[in-house]
Amino acid sequence: MIEKKPIVFLLLATATILVGTVITMVVPFRWINDPKLAIASVKPYTPLQLEGRDIYIREGCNNCHTQTVRPLLSDVERYGEYSKSGEFVYDQPFLWGSRRNGPDLARIGGKYPDAWHVKHMKDPRSMVPRSNMPAYAFMNQPLDSSLSERKMKALNFPYTQADLDALKGKTELDAMVAYLQKVGNDIPWRKTGRAAVLGELKNPYQDNMSVLPEGKKLYSEHCAQCHGEGLKGEVGPDLRDMDKPDAAVFGIIYSGTQAGMPGFGDSLGKDRTWKVVTYIKSVHRR
Amino acid sequence: MNQQEGYADDVVKGFITWSMVWGLVAVLVGVLISFQIAFPQLNLPPYLTYGRLRPIHTNAGIFGWGIGSFMAFFYYITQRLTRTGIWSPGLARVQLWLFNLAIALAAVTLALGMNRSKEYAELEWPVASLVVVVWVIFAVNIVMTIVKRREEQMYISLWYILATLVGVAVLYLVNNASIPVSLTKSYSAYAGANDANVQWWYGHNAVAMVLTTPPLAIFYYFLPKATGVPIYSHRMGVIAFWSLIFMYLWTGAHHLLWAPVPDWVQTLAMAFSVMLIAPSWAAVFNGYFSMNGQWHQMRENYLVKFLIFGITFYGAQTLQGPSQSIRTFSAFIHFTDWVPGHVHMGTLGWVSLVLFAAIYYTLPRIYGTEIYSIRLANIHFWLVLTGQLMFSISMWIAGVQQAAMLNATNPDGSLHYSFMETMIEIYPYWHIRALGGVVYLAGLCVFLYNIWKTVAGAKTQGAAQPA
Amino acid sequence: MDLASIYYLGVTILLFLVFAAIVARTYSKKHKASGEEPKYRMMDDDHPKENGKGGRDVRRK
Numbered sequence: 001m002i003e004k005k006p007i008v009f010l011l012l013a014t015a016t017i018l019v020g021t022v023i024t025m026v027v028p029f030r031w032i033n034d035p036k037l038a039i040a041s042v043k044p045y046t047p048l049q050l051e052g053r054d055i056y057i058r059e060g061c062n063n064c065h066t067q068t069v070r071p072l073l074s075d076v077e078r079y080g081e082y083s084k085s086g087e088f089v090y091d092q093p094f095l096w097g098s099r100r101n102g103p104d105l106a107r108i109g110g111k112y113p114d115a116w117h118v119k120h121m122k123d124p125r126s127m128v129p130r131s132n133m134p135a136y137a138f139m140n141q142p143l144d145s146s147l148s149e150r151k152m153k154a155l156n157f158p159y160t161q162a163d164l165d166a167l168k169g170k171t172e173l174d175a176m177v178a179y180l181q182k183v184g185n186d187i188p189w190r191k192t193g194r195a196a197v198l199g200e201l202k203n204p205y206q207d208n209m210s211v212l213p214e215g216k217k218l219y220s221e222h223c224a225q226c227h228g229e230g231l232k233g234e235v236g237p238d239l240r241d242m243d244k245p246d247a248a249v250f251g252i253i254y255s256g257t258q259a260g261m262p263g264f265g266d267s268l269g270k271d272r273t274w275k276v277v278t279y280i281k282s283v284h285r286r
Numbered sequence: 287m288n289q290q291e292g293y294a295d296d297v298v299k300g301f302i303t304w305s306m307v308w309g310l311v312a313v314l315v316g317v318l319i320s321f322q323i324a325f326p327q328l329n330l331p332p333y334l335t336y337g338r339l340r341p342i343h344t345n346a347g348i349f350g351w352g353i354g355s356f357m358a359f360f361y362y363i364t365q366r367l368t369r370t371g372i373w374s375p376g377l378a379r380v381q382l383w384l385f386n387l388a389i390a391l392a393a394v395t396l397a398l399g400m401n402r403s404k405e406y407a408e409l410e411w412p413v414a415s416l417v418v419v420v421w422v423i424f425a426v427n428i429v430m431t432i433v434k435r436r437e438e439q440m441y442i443s444l445w446y447i448l449a450t451l452v453g454v455a456v457l458y459l460v461n462n463a464s465i466p467v468s469l470t471k472s473y474s475a476y477a478g479a480n481d482a483n484v485q486w487w488y489g490h491n492a493v494a495m496v497l498t499t500p501p502l503a504i505f506y507y508f509l510p511k512a513t514g515v516p517i518y519s520h521r522m523g524v525i526a527f528w529s530l531i532f533m534y535l536w537t538g539a540h541h542l543l544w545a546p547v548p549d550w551v552q553t554l555a556m557a558f559s560v561m562l563i564a565p566s567w568a569a570v571f572n573g574y575f576s577m578n579g580q581w582h583q584m585r586e587n588y589l590v591k592f593l594i595f596g597i598t599f600y601g602a603q604t605l606q607g608p609s610q611s612i613r614t615f616s617a618f619i620h621f622t623d624w625v626p627g628h629v630h631m632g633t634l635g636w637v638s639l640v641l642f643a644a645i646y647y648t649l650p651r652i653y654g655t656e657i658y659s660i661r662l663a664n665i666h667f668w669l670v671l672t673g674q675l676m677f678s679i680s681m682w683i684a685g686v687q688q689a690a691m692l693n694a695t696n697p698d699g700s701l702h703y704s705f706m707e708t709m710i711e712i713y714p715y716w717h718i719r720a721l722g723g724v725v726y727l728a729g730l731c732v733f734l735y736n737i738w739k740t741v742a743g744a745k746t747q748g749a750a751q752p753a
Numbered sequence: 754m755d756l757a758s759i760y761y762l763g764v765t766i767l768l769f770l771v772f773a774a775i776v777a778r779t780y781s782k783k784h785k786a787s788g789e790e791p792k793y794r795m796m797d798d799d800h801p802k803e804n805g806k807g808g809r810d811v812r813r814k
Contacts, residue, residue, distance in 0.1 A: 020534070060403070093403050101336075151467050367798060369798060529772070
């Protein structure tokens, strides 16, 4: 029998291995990336974005950052709309990752302004104090675009000569930022999915000087990276002499703005957001 | 000289030696990146960052240490179970140097950032092609040796060896399909969710065909050899063999639970993962029942200690793994440190303990000598055991803690912690893990010293008494 | 039950029967001696040239 016939045995073992392989790996090609699941607004990468993606791969960013938001409360509330298979049809390879040493990046596109990413890539801890991400200041070197056209052809992505010409003079950091700003931003989830602020918007700490120290501490932990120490403005605008009403300031901090400021509601919560509002409103130009 | 007549064991020596070199590299890089995670200033861009070093760690571990020593023991075991010399010792020698070339190239290209990004299939296509050549030479040599054997029936180890040869070939070829752009850059032939499904079919079955079937072949051979008592049930091994290689291939998508691949693929993976407990534990019981009346050897025979602890970690691993494959539990611990804790119980606890035993058993025999120090072997055992438990247990706790914080909500339903707030709580565990890695490294150094003294002793002995 | 479910059920039963057949064969009385033989023969395999030792050499006498 087979325990005496190695070649027959080899064939039988192969057949055994192939059953599960065919059913769970080959057959799903019929369903995954089905045209019915395609999303019209999802576009291929531009040459600059593709170069950025290749740098992301080169540096092994996928070893610490995932790119898939699961349809679970803790994922959707934290990162945004859950991932759909139609969003990844141009991803060769996929970059979903397997471990979140850092946060998920599936919805990073449009979350921060470009300047935030530049500062953060060069010196992560200047933006996120206790981050353990390596500093990528060396990416401030000229982008090697010698393979760009061949890459676009290999993947069948549309491009123009102008796209290729635009690569001249770009740095690797430019490409990286261009890529990050595209990730997960092809579907209009920000417009539809932002957390609405419910309830009456009245500052519980209005004129309450005792919360100012805590507000100031929260400001330097969460806001100073972009708005600067002393609220003088840097990536974001100068916040001294803020004249918007408390409720409006609360809304901006809690939910973010279209202009590029991310929402902090998920990390600060309502109570601490109000303390930051109170602190900001207390600071004036002298 | 001391070589047993008719068996080509020089190449076995070569593979064992080089697998230990790559094993040391894997652990050194592993310790380095465990410190980098805890102390980011230790990243030295561009070449020595966590992102570039982690694939070197996994590749050196799985392919250098793992596959390298599997090649050694497949040659050692196959010759003996077939009572035949290697079909072509010359080809085996070529294979040894191509193998070393492939691993060295892998380390260099990965440090340079030439990386396909697919886990455990990171090597760019020229290096991957070299790996294929190595594997074809290996497979042909082993299969031909078995074909011309002088022993009618194949012992269960040979079954696992043959399954490994064909399984790895299928997995590697399919998942490495690429569209080359240049010598150092290629893109996966599959896109998006398809690519993910192919990758984790590969990824999980690398666990099956590299980290399960080869150590099982080695365990089934060396346990009886070490104890002097036959394995409890050969037929139970046979049933477990067919069930194992049938069911493993269905389970890849348990790495993709809640991801945008079809639900039915995820559900099948979940079900088969749970069913895999049966064949996995058949091997565990086969090991334990073989010890009936022999448990005193746990105290007297250091080889048995390594082997039985190894199969025990395999048992724990194959209960923990299926539990993580359940959707609800996966939702909680997936993407956290729990998973590296799980993986390292398998690699450090199960695979490496069995390999250590096999090396301790084999090397003195093929060098015609005795082990240099059993006491050092015991110290080695306790150090690597302690290091591994520090790693796994700290990571399990870290994983559960971070998962709990990530899921914590305020009374109004909003999330209580930002990602960073959960992450900074993990730093102390990362310190413990790095320390565990250092302890493990110390154990490995004791092991290498012991082996070095054994081999050096054999050589002076041989020189003193020319045959 | 739709057609697909019946088909899946059929495949499941078929696979189960294959498994049952393997178990039945492996654990049959007839097969017992030969099924367990390799585990004894592997215990002494250090001497490839001495055919007489460690049991019969069936292939190449």
